[in-house]
Structure formats: structure tokens, C-alpha cells
Amino acid sequence: MSSELTRQDDVTIRFAGDSGDGMQLTGTQFTETTAKVGNDLATFPDYPSEIRAPAGTRAGVSGYQIHFSSRDIYTPGDAPSVLVAMNPAALITNYKDLQPGGIILVNTGAFTEKDLQKAELDVNPLTDGTLSGFRVIEEDINQRTIEALEGTSLGKKDVLRCKNFYTLGMMYWLFSRPIEPTLEWLNVKFAKKPELADANIRALKAGYNYAELLRLFQGRYEVPKVEDVAPGFYRNVMGNQALAIGLAAGAEMANLKVFLGSYPITPATDILQYMSLMKNYDVITCQMEDEIAGVCTAIGASFAGRLGMTTTSGPGLALKTEAIGLAVITELPLVIVDVQRAGPSTGLPTKVEQADLLQSMFGRNSEAPLPVLSCATPADAFDCAVEACRIATQYMTPVILLSDNYIANGAEPWKLPDMDKLEHFPVEFVTDPEGFSPYNRDAKLARGWAKPGTPGLAHRIGGLEKDSKTGNVSHDPDNHQVMVDLRLAKVNGVADTISIPPLNGPDSGDLLVVAWGSSYGAARAAVERMQKEGVTATHMHMRHLRPFPHGLADIFRKFKRIVVPELNMGQLAYVLQAEYPEFRFEKYNKVKGKPFQARELKAHFEKLLEEKS
Amino acid sequence: MSSELTRQDDVTIRFAGDSGDGMQLTGTQFTETTAKVGNDLATFPDYPSEIRAPAGTRAGVSGYQIHFSSRDIYTPGDAPSVLVAMNPAALITNYKDLQPGGIILVNTGAFTEKDLQKAELDVNPLTDGTLSGFRVIEEDINQRTIEALEGTSLGKKDVLRCKNFYTLGMMYWLFSRPIEPTLEWLNVKFAKKPELADANIRALKAGYNYAELLRLFQGRYEVPKVEDVAPGFYRNVMGNQALAIGLAAGAEMANLKVFLGSYPITPATDILQYMSLMKNYDVITCQMEDEIAGVCTAIGASFAGRLGMTTTSGPGLALKTEAIGLAVITELPLVIVDVQRAGPSTGLPTKVEQADLLQSMFGRNSEAPLPVLSCATPADAFDCAVEACRIATQYMTPVILLSDNYIANGAEPWKLPDMDKLEHFPVEFVTDPEGFSPYNRDAKLARGWAKPGTPGLAHRIGGLEKDSKTGNVSHDPDNHQVMVDLRLAKVNGVADTISIPPLNGPDSGDLLVVAWGSSYGAARAAVERMQKEGVTATHMHMRHLRPFPHGLADIFRKFKRIVVPELNMGQLAYVLQAEYPEFRFEKYNKVKGKPFQARELKAHFEKLLEEKS
Amino acid sequence: MSDVQQLKGKDFKSNQEVRWCPGCGDYSIISSVQSILAELGRDKDNVVMVSGIGCSSRFPYYMGTYGFHGIHGRANAIATGVKVANPDLDTWVITGDGDGLSIGGNHMIHSLRRNVNLKIILFNNEIYGLTKGQYSPTTPQGQKTKTSPFGSVDAPFNPLQLALGAGATFAARTLDVRPKHMKAVLKAAAEHNGAAFVEVWQNCVIFNDGAFKHWSEKKVRDDQTVDLVAGQPMIFGAEKEKGLRSEGCQIQVVSADEASIWDPTVESPGPGFLMSQLDKDPSMPRPFGVFRQVEAPTLDDLVHDQISEVTDKLGEGSLKDLIYTPDSWEVK
Amino acid sequence: MSDVQQLKGKDFKSNQEVRWCPGCGDYSIISSVQSILAELGRDKDNVVMVSGIGCSSRFPYYMGTYGFHGIHGRANAIATGVKVANPDLDTWVITGDGDGLSIGGNHMIHSLRRNVNLKIILFNNEIYGLTKGQYSPTTPQGQKTKTSPFGSVDAPFNPLQLALGAGATFAARTLDVRPKHMKAVLKAAAEHNGAAFVEVWQNCVIFNDGAFKHWSEKKVRDDQTVDLVAGQPMIFGAEKEKGLRSEGCQIQVVSADEASIWDPTVESPGPGFLMSQLDKDPSMPRPFGVFRQVEAPTLDDLVHDQISEVTDKLGEGSLKDLIYTPDSWEVK
């Protein structure tokens, strides 16, 4: 066997093991190191389900996929080229996704008869030909780890817990990554438990050395760093984390303090968790008794002069809708984040879906328009959160920002914004009693924000319709129409400050792919691959879903066909069809709790183009 | 002055007075008697607002309009020909709506300086020419009532309370109505307080006699009964009442017992109130702690084998959406009634609007389709409620039935269904354990309904996605798609059992008016008037809003223009446009808390036709 | 800033016409609130009145202070947001037996356990007024209302017991027809540092007239009610001749001189809870006044104290710190 | 119908794999429920288990009875619908401290006040398990959790006091690690005619391990806890040498022979309320067992009794009566 360094531009690894095997940690460490090395990357953790399944079962399998490259990439990869399988259940539920000829590293230490039974296997897939066509590396990682840690003070259970770092060491060797960042991390993480730091470090090094020593793999790979990467500072970031930072940044850019009223719900909980760490940024987080209290405290806080926010997922958004209507009629700024998950009802709570668009647009009683936006990638979540804060405060309106759990738990390198170039949008509270009325509006139709405690501005707002001039309760029919029209015009006016999203591809042609949310990566990668193969197609990714930017029709007009791939039954397509009836929006839908893969989109787009010709 | 009987085919009267003047009662009595006389009729009560306003103020004015005719009519009339104004506030807020030359009966007993002040009037409109162009009959009704009741044991306050019956007597004389039905009603109503029955009867008779004696009016009118009226039994009914009866009837036709879990909210509360009187029909009503508990108890009751129902208005529907998603995924029958009111948020809670359509269709997290229907008139509410029960039980699905407070509080003669011809749709519960699985489906894709307590059928349902075959919790991606598709196909399948609504007018032409809900009367009347004037236009009224009946496109195709008048910003038009992009649906919207008037629709339709030519 | 010292009750009025039914108990409550705010020298630009939906919840519109007329049942949650966002604001919750105990019951109990520094006035008329007469969670079992035409089957809450069970640090009861008593109770509430729950028995002349007449009418009042005054014996009766004596869990009617002294400041909510149990016993007078009044840290203080502590420890964060963390790297 | 007499605990299991973490307290609760249902001879086709969302709320899937896994916080409401629709069904609510006291707090207190004949088991692990470790309304103030990294600022509920304040006719507390005690309590609940609230202290090994160890561990248990047994003296201690004596509102530790007899059946919720106040006093043992157990009409009975009464009085209505009322008229 040879072990020269083979250059490879694009690798996808999937770590799979039991929920207790620490695969998420292994994946994250590999990711952090890979980011530091200067690769572009995208990740996708895939938890089994909310509930803990018995160890060793198929339901208990936890996976973490990382796609890294010396080029820009947009997705965590379709088919992995390397699979790490820590037990039979992990192997059997994952091997089919692997590329033909891919490498499988198997921990044979977990392939006893009992292990096979737990995975509902009658025969051992390592021996029955199941894996023919793959390059299988069998290693008793359990035993190797035990050997490596001989003589430590740890009990057997704790020793075995280190096997993920042993494995990580092997993978670091295989892909020529430095082990130092992980060593540092371990030292910090276990500063108070040096015996644990030591054990994991020993395991990591042992795995690395073992791979080198025994030449386990047929070769060793190098994935050079991205060369044409824009200069600047970078940081690896997860979607929920970027969103949390963006919310804090957005508030600061509005010159306001955050008030986050929330209630835990997968996959949005992290945002609340991240923000509850921001106490020294004067960020208030209140975990309330339910979603309704979460949004209502945020509304109260906005009334009091903070920037009210609330974070949730689909079922929680459903509960908040009545209160959001109150924010619409009182015209208070409010940022509502919905990290979508698969439904209906509780559905598949840890799986991805983008099916809350129509709920966001229309899920309120009566005419209660508000702006809706959605983020495309983990790093984009930062920009979108800032944008949501901008719109909320500049237009005095609730805003819904849609993310999903593919973005939320995925990670990618984030090019940090240049602090000097951030365009702040400071709020000016009303302070002048002269001519004050709560519904005085500016040119954008936003009403003035006068906070309690300001002398001479005492006023009352609320859920009853108000006179457009005095702000008093009004039952006047014409006034109602005026206010309904004003609220709608204000929201539509947001279109004046946003622009058409960039086109990935020519600005006219046979096929326009209009996508939104986390389908970004798959849609863009699919289209770019087609372009490379000489087929013209263009991808346009919508950040603003209500209102749409001006001028979309001019773009639509220039394409023969428009297709809208969505992880739902066709929600954006529905909205586009209603608003641009002169064009035909073709749906391409998938509702399986899984993201699109670039190759499946590409195959579909190619089919469309063939049909046409 | 002559007082011959003038025949008139169509009269609209508006009774207006202070909230405390009993105008709603006067109106209802006039309505009941008019129904018995055999006129067709439609009514529209207009309360000031939820809250009691100070006596005598403009905000405190309460109105009741009745339109009756010897022909079929569809609306409570646009401009009244007679206005009864019990005080200055009532006069000033209503006289402008009157037809030119119309009659105004004024109670001058309430026109003191103080009364004028309360109505914010500097000068007396009776004397300053305001009313020129109308035929004003001034009468001190307060004084007349006091005189009529001299010698009774009642105190002055109670005596004055009888003035509405005095007024009613005058109107009965003017329009040649019998007083007997009201006498009977008074005797029953005050069976336990004969002195009150007696006083009101004396007032009523006195008013009648006085009008006759003094020839107060220039003439006396006769509105002959409708001649070509279909034979059968009739009853005058209000919308909420018809809806309540329909829900009870629907359950019975499904061979089930009602469980209504609800929470009071204007204008839906009456339905709960009517149904809580139905104890001897084995109807269970539970007023719960909130809307969420209302719908959740109904879901639990359906699980247990009753027909669960819940009634609410827009803000309440917003609260129920999460739970409705649970009913969607558990595929339990559930009837949800939303009596729409003007919003957003609390909005104008006693005013009409039809702006909950999009909320009904899309206001739930993820893909959670369900059938939506809407009623057109008070009597139609009965049929729609039965239809909602049919769909809910035959398809094992939640159904949303939309009404609004124009229908809810309006009244019309209802042609009672022939009991023998009612098409029952009895539910057959699953009882056979052989091959049982909770998601076994029939040809309509409805799953079987097995109720707890049935031996051998113990099973678990819930909000997590279930395996389409076993009914166990499933995280399988393909199964999720299967279930999402099945739920959608089932709801779409309802279209197989409904038909295209009848066309009022030719089946092709220049203009098709597509309306829904309580705009029925105005739209139909507008179109029929145009037809009488020789202009062709056709009205189609949608009962089923999701799914639409098959074959609509074939109708749309035959018209040059399609207009959709709605009391919202264009919700049905939006849906139609998204679903039938090959046609153009023009919006005509009004959001003023008021119903359409036939004449305003006619004017708009005529303008459209002119534009075209 | 307005010279708050000189404000009178009427200075706390807004320019909006008050629209409760003539005779409604709400009038006396609003004027009591207005006068105690004036007496306490509160600044009307610093007061926020938050309500839900109901007749009572129209209250903020009639006050010349800042006000928020929310949605049904959510006043406590909205007010929690106001108070925690800005603890300097003098924040009041105005709610009804439907608004605050039915749909809003959860926010009520949670704001009490968290001890949010809110002054909560619950207008208890034992009926839904605004929606025209349905039973509420305080309507007596058996009462006929619009939605219980054959008598309500629901057992009602005892609002004080619910509040105490939820951990209220201040719980009191008063009556619309006794403005003096009401003002004393409201003042105590206003000065309590923490969540103050005040139940006010309020007559709805239209839909539930006389619900409280057995305790509110002048002729029976003295015999049928007893005032709990901190540090005073619990005496009652037309001649102040009777008293309550609490022995263990038993409370007995005794002569005035044997009456026990009332102390709402004992740490345990037990005595207040036992006292409110008298409501179940027709032979006993109904107690009014402050049932519990103890000091405990408020949520709003705790939130801001924690922010200060953490900031002291970690240093004030800047936007840049948040974005440029140590794990970032530079590409040149 | 199955021969219910012969069922065993395991006959109440479903065929679904149980998926709680190894070591989770939930296991002992489900097996206790299964065995008491068997012991009481309940018919599994007549039992309905209703839950909300949470680790604990997966319970119905593991039972071979009818089951409804609802949405977060709504178990009590769904179960109320089940029970009132068909009072013959033996209806249970399975909920957690988050599900039943946080988002579901309102339905909880309302079902208790209405005395719906439900058996409510609240799995109190003082944490949100399913969402991986955020503080709940029973988490002690100051505890660090995922959403309170600097310590929780919320004061917690005392679930028993909340239940009693809401009017619970049956309220009890037990522990996962004492299956015998738990079964006795659950049996009493199962046999109570009315809403039975049972708080079970349940250890979450993953996110809140050892939360109850000061009262649950064998070595401290006897000294730190006292069992409330109806008709028995309240004694505790390794040698059963100590007792509780209640004098007035004071409860004191005395020697075993001076201990008072515990009686949960007194009408007043006062004694149970005072007993649960001991939780605040670190020097006192924590009481377990039945805190209150009194008879009162149940909502489900009242609803159906009213239907019968009205039907007896007015006669059974027919669809025709509903439609063809006396005020209808005929056109020929």
C-alpha cells in the first residue's frame, strides 16, 4: 500500500455512531480544525429524534456530515466519500449513501452478536458481501483505545468514551489535518479535569500515530485550502449561533437593547441559549411559561423601549399568531424568528422542512400584513437577523425571519463583517410633546416610537382600531379603511429599501431556479454544475419573501421556464403564482424531513430542460 | 291627508335609538310578524360597539334594519325608506342613509337641550333644515306612552321603557301588520310579570290606535305577501341560531352526539348559548378556560367518539391553530366555526369583515390542509353546518366553517327542510379487531374511527408522524412524504362530492361576479338588477373554498371578465389567482366594518363593463 | 418633567369619555386608583397601565398615563415585558375574572410566582361583562347565566387561594362600594415591592347585579365581613363586638376582646390561606384586606442584578467582541 | 371483552420499545402504573392515557391501552374532552413539570377546580428533559441550566400548593425510587372519584441528575422525609423515632409518640397546604403521601346529570323539534 499525499479538492465525511458515541463532538472538532486549515466547508448534523433511543439500535444512530473543499461550496455534500461507522446500526443505516468505491472505517469492537441483534441484523454485514464495492477498513477501535489508555486512572466506561477522539486522530491523519487545535480545545474544556484532558489527548494522538504507523488506509489525502478566498477575518459558525449574534448586532445597530422573550422548542432553543450567555451585553432573555407569554413580553418590552424579540419553531409560531396581530395593529417593532421543522403538528421535530411560509404570511386573523424574510445558510443568518432588526425598527412592524433546522445546526466559515462598514440604523425615540400623536408617521409611513417615562407623551395603544390622526379608539368605517390601507402600504414600502437578489448565472435563458431558505446550497450547486457542463440555468435565491423586491417580473420575463424547488408542497410557488399570474411557476417538492441534494435537483432541472426541447 | 292602502312591493325600515331604547327588540318583533305575514325579508342589526356608551351619545346608537318585500330579496336593503329615530343621536347618525323623500318618525320627547348636547348638536336638526327633502313625522312618543300607561302600577322608568312598543304599534299600523303575534309573544315572555305584559300590550295598542286615529302618516302601506313562494314550512331565523341548529342536526345525521368545547367571543358566543339550551338533545357544551382548551376538549371528545366542535371568531381561531394541526395529523373529525369580525387583533369586534379566509387555509404550521367552507345567509348557515359535519365525519378531518357577524345577527325566513328527505350520513365506528390499524383507510382515504372502550382496538395516536401502515411513530423519510401526500389527497378528494354552485345568470358573458360569504345578498341583488336593466352579468357564489369544486375553470373560461368583491383586501381573489393562473381575477375590496350595498356593487360592475367597451 | 407633587386624582384622567354602564362598580375603582396615585405623588408619565380585554380592561384608555390595552388574557405577560425591560416604570395590570383567571390564568400564576413587581387589580364581577353575561371561573356553581341556562356545573376558583398557592408575596381583597378600604388596600399594593395581587369585588349592574350584596350592602356589611388590618385584632359586627380567633387551623367567632391580631407579614402563606377558606363557610364573615405581604426579591431586580454582576465579572461586551471571537482567523 | 381479572402489569405494555434513557426515573413510574392497573383489575380497553409533549409524555406509546399523545401543555384539556364525552372511560393524564405547570399550567388549575375525574401524574424532574436541559417552573432559583447559565432568576412553584390553591380534591406526592409508596399513592388516586393530582419526583439522569438526592437516597431518606398516611401518626427517622406535631399553624418535630395523626379527608385544604409549606424549611422533613382527599361532585357527572335532569323535565328532543319550532308557519 502506498501512502503518498493525494490531492483532493472536495471531500465529504460522515461520522456515524450511537447517540452516546460522541459523533457530534467528533464532527465539530473536525470542522473547527478544517475551518482553521482554510478549507471552505458545510456541515449537517443529523440527530435521530428528540427522544433518546436505546443504545446500539438503528433509531439511536447519530450522524454528522462535513463537506470540505479547496473551492467554494454550498452544501454539506450529497454522497460522502468516507463513512466512519462506530457500530452495526450506524453502518447499516448509512452505507447506502456512500459514493461507489468510498472508504468505510468500521469499529469492529462493537460488532458482537449482541450488537448485531440490537441493530436488527441476522448476519454480519462485514462478512456477507453487503459492503462489496466499498473500501472497508476494519479496526477494533474499542480495543485500541483501551490499550492506548492503559495505566490511566479512568474506569473502563470513561476510557471507552475516548474512542471518538481515537477515531478523530485517525481521520486527522488521513486528511492531513493538524491535531493542535483540538489539543488546545481539550485543555481548555477539561481545565478542571486534567485526567480527562489527558486521556482524550492520548487517544487522539494514539489514533493519529496508529494510522500513520500501520498505513491503515491506501493513501493519505490533502485538501488544500481555498486559494481565492477573500481576505478578511473568518470564523466557523452554526446557524443558530450566527442568528443569535445577528439579533444582538441588529439591536445594537438600532441603538437599542435586546429583550428576548422565548420558550424552548427544538430546533430554536439554541438561540435562546446563546443569547442567555450575553448578559454582559445588556441582553435580557426571559424564558417564559409558554410561547404566548414569550411574544407578549417581547411586545411589552418594545412598548417600553427595548427591541422585543421572540424565537420559536412552527408549533410555537402557531401559538403566537394572535399576539403578533396585536404587534401589527399597535405598530411596535418585534422580531420573530421561526426555525422551521417538519410537521404538521409535532411531526418530525428534529427534521428539516420549509413549510411555515404561508403560516408566516397569512396565519393571523384579519388583514395583518408583515414583512417576512428567510436565511439561506448558517452565515447568512447573521445578515438576515440584522436585516430583520432594521426592518422592524425602521418600519415599526413585527417581522418574521424564517430559518430551519438544516441551517440552525449546520456550520460554515463566516466572513466576519468589517466593523467600520456596518451600516447602523439608530432609532430616534419621539421626545417632543409638540403636536405629538402616537400615529404620526414618517415618510416610510412608520409611526413615531414614544416610550413610557417620556414627559408629556403619555398615550394609550392597543388592539382596538385607532383613529389615524388622534390615536383614540375609533369605530369610524372610513378610518378603518384608511388604517388597513396604511398598514399594508407601510409593509409593501419595505420593497423600496431592498434589492433583487443576485443571479447565479446568466440573466436570461431556458431555466430560472427560484429557491429560498436552506435549499440555497443544493440549488446553487446544482445550477453551477450544470453550467460547468455547458447547460445554461440560473439560480435566484429569495431573501425577502414579503414584500418581494421591485422588478422581479422583469427577471421572470427573460426565462422560458421557472422552477421553484421547496421542502414543502409548493408554498413559495403558490405565492409567486398569485402575485405574478403572467408567469408559470413549476413546483418541485419534497417533504421527507431531509434537505435537497444537489444531484437530485440537477437531475430534475435537466429533465425539465429535456422535456422542453 | 289620505290614508288609503298603498301597495308597495319593497320596504326597508331602520329603527334607531339609544342602546337602552330596545330597538333590537322592536326590530325583532317587527321581523317576526312580517315573516308570519308571508313577506320575504332580511335584517341587519348594527350595535354600536362592545362597550356600553353613555346614554344619548352618538356612540350609544343602536340600529336595526329590516327589508321586507313581496318578492324574493337577498339583502337587508341599501337605503331605508323609513327611519325611526328615538333621539337626536339616532337621527343625526342615520338620516343620511335614507332614500330621498323617505319618512322619518322622530320622538320629539327626547329632543331637549340636554339631549341635543349629548348628541354633540349645537342646533336642533328638526328646525334647522337638515331634514328638508324628507317627510318628517314628529311625535312626543315619551309623552304619548306616559299617557297611555296612566294608572298602571309601574314607575316612570318602567313606563318609559314601553315606548318602543308604542312605536312598534305605530309602525304596525303604517305597514298594515297584525299586532296579534306580538301580543302573544308578550304574554309568554312576561308570563310571570303580568303587569309588564299588560303595560307593553297597552303601549302597543295605543301606538297602533293613535296612528290610525290621528292619521299621522300621509298614507298607509300594504306589502303583500310573496305570492310565488315555494310551499312548505318556514321559520324566521338568525344566522347564529341556524348555525347552532345545523350543528346539532349534522351530528344527528352522522348518528353522533355533539360535544361543543368553546369560549365566548363576539360574534360567535350566541352559538354556544343556543347550544347550551339543547341539553335535552344530549348536546354537551363546555365553556372552557380559553379557546385552546375549547378546541382541545373537542379533539379529546372526538377521540372518545362524540362529534367534537368548537366555535369562535378570528382572534380565537388564531389561538386554536396549533391544536387544529393536531386534529389534522390525528385525522379526527372536528367542526370549527369562525364567525368573522373586523380586525386585525381586536379591531372592530362588532363589525363585519370576511378576512379570515387565508388564516383558515394556511394558518397552521407546516403542511396541514383541511376543508374550508363558508355560509352565505342566515338560513344557509344551517345547510353549511350540516355540510361541515358531513365532511368532517366522512373524511375524518377538521373542517373550518366561516360565517361572519352580518350573517350571525341577520335574520331571514328559512324554508325548513323536509325531514324525510334529509340525507343522513351515519358514522360506522370500527369494531373489528381483525387486521385493525388506526390508519386503515377507506376509498375516500378516510381512516377508520375506533373509539376507546372498544375491545381489542386499543391504539395510540398523537402529534408525531405515524407509519402509514402500522400507526406507530415513524421517522422514516419516505413514510413522511406518503402521509403528507395522503392527507392532502384526502382533503382534495372532498371535491368529488360537491358540485359547482348554481349560476345566477347566463353561463357565459362579459362579467362573472365570484363572491363568498355574506356578500351573497348584495352581489346577487346587484347582478339581478343589472339583468333587469338588460345588462348581462352572472353571479356565482362559492360555498366550498377548499377544495374548490371540479370544473370551475370551464366556467371562468366563458366570461370576459371575472370580479371578486370581498370585505377584505382580496383573499379569495388571491387564492383563485394562485390556483387558476390562466384567468384574471379582479379585486373589489372594502374594509370598513360594513357590508357591501347592492347599489355600490352594481355601480362598480357597471363601471367595469364600461371600461371594457 | 411635571411637578408630580401637586397632581390630583383628576390629573390622572385621560380626555376620553368613560364608557362603563351607569352604576358599574368600575367607576369607583378607577377613581380610587387615580386618587391614590396622586396621593402617593406618582408621576403620570412614569405610570404604565396594562390590561387585557373586558369591560374592566378599558381602564387604560381612561387614564392619563401611558397605557396598553392588550389582548384577552395576556395583560400579565405584556406587563412583565414592560417591567423587566424598564424596572423604573410604575407598572399596573388591570384585569377581570375572565381575563385574568380564565384565559389569562397561566400568566397570572406565573407572574405571581416570579414576583414581578406589578400591581395587579383583578376586577371580579363573577361574570363576563363585555361579552354580555356568561359564567366566569368565579361564578358560583349552579348560577344561571347565558351559557349556563340550567345552572353552571363548574366549581369556581377562590382567587386568593389560587394566588397564594402560586406564591403571591402580596394578596388582598377589597370591594367597589368601600372606596376608603379600597384605597388603603391599593396603597399598600402600590407600595409593596413585588407582585401585588388585589381582588376587587365589583358589581356588574347589567349582568350580575347584586352578586356581592350579602357582603356589600350597608345593612349586612358589618356583620358579614371582617377587615384584616395588620397589627390589629380581627373584629367585626355593627358594634365591633365580635372577633375572629385563630386556634391552629380553626378560626372561630369570639367576642371582640378575644380576637387575634392579624399579621399578614408572617413568612408562611398558611394564615392567609386559612383565612380565605372562611369563604366556604356561610356562618363566617368574609375577610377583606391584606392576606399576605412579605418581602422577596423581584424578577425585574434579579434580572438586572444578574446583568450587572455578569458585566462586572466579564466586562462590558462590545459588538466587536461578539463577532470577533478568539476562534476567528484571518485570511490575508 | 378481555377477562380483566387476570391481567398482569405486563399486559398493560404496548409492543413499542421504551425509549427513555437508561436509569431514567420514568421506568419505575410506568411499571408502577401498569401494576396498579392490573391489581385494580382495570380493563385495558377501557383505559385512556392522555399526555402532552416531553420525555414523560411518551408514556402512552408504551402502554397497551388507548392513548393520545397530544401537544405541549394541552393534555388536561384533551383529557377533559375525553372524560366528559364518555365518563365510563378510565382517563389518565401524563405530564411533566414543563408540560403540566409551564405551558399547561392553566389547563391544570382549571381541571382541578372543575374536579374532572382524571388521574393526573405529574413527572417532576425539575427540568425540561426532552428539549435537553432548560429550567422549568419547578427548578430551584439559582440553578444553572442551559437557559440560565448564570443561575435561574425565577422563583419556582410548589406544585402541591398550586394544586391545593386551585381547589384540588386530591393531591399527593411520591418518588420514583420508592415504588411501593408510589403504588399506594397511585392506587389511592385511581380510586378517588374526582381529579387526582399526583406529583412524582422523578430523576432525570441526563440533565438534572441527583436533584432529589437529599430526600431520595437510602441513607438520608428516613430522616429527611415523612410519610403522610391517613389515620396514622406522622412519624419518621431511621428508627421511626421522630414525629410531626401540628399545633395551630405550626408544625414541629417531636418524638414519635407525640406525633399527630394525619387526616387528608378534612374538608379544608388548609392542613395539606400547611404541610407542603414544610418544603421551605430545610430543618424539616419533606412530607410524602396524600395531602388532601375529599369528596366533591365531578364535572363529568354534573354535565351528564344535568342532561338527564333537563331531558326528564323537557322530554327527549328530536331533530324535528329542533327545526320545526312552534313559531314556524306553513305556506301551501
Ligand SMILES: Cc1ncc(C[n+]2csc(CCOP(=O)(O)OP(=O)(O)O)c2C)c(N)n1
Ligand atoms: C382571544 C379572545 N377570546 C375571547 C374574547 C372575547 N372576550 C372579550 S372580554 C371577555 C371576557 C371578559 O370578562 P372579564 O375578564 O371578567 O371582564 P369584564 O367584562 O367582566 O370586566 C371575552 C370572553 C376576546 N376578545 N379575545
Ligand SMILES: Cc1ncc(C[n+]2csc(CCOP(=O)(O)OP(=O)(O)O)c2C)c(N)n1
Ligand atoms: C408548542 C410547543 N412548545 C414547545 C415545545 C418544545 N418542548 C417539548 S417538550 C418541552 C418541555 C418538556 O419538559 P417537561 O414537561 O418537564 O417534560 P420532561 O421532558 O422533563 O419529561 C418543550 C419545551 C413543543 N413541543 N411545543
Ligand code: SF4
Ligand atoms: S356590563 Fe357590567 S361590568 Fe361591564 S360596564 Fe356594564 S356594569 Fe360594568
Ligand code: SF4
Ligand atoms: S432526558 Fe431525562 S427525563 Fe428524559 S428520558 Fe432521559 S433521563 Fe429521562
Ligand SMILES: [Mg+2]
Ligand atoms: Mg368579569
Ligand SMILES: [Mg+2]
Ligand atoms: Mg421535566
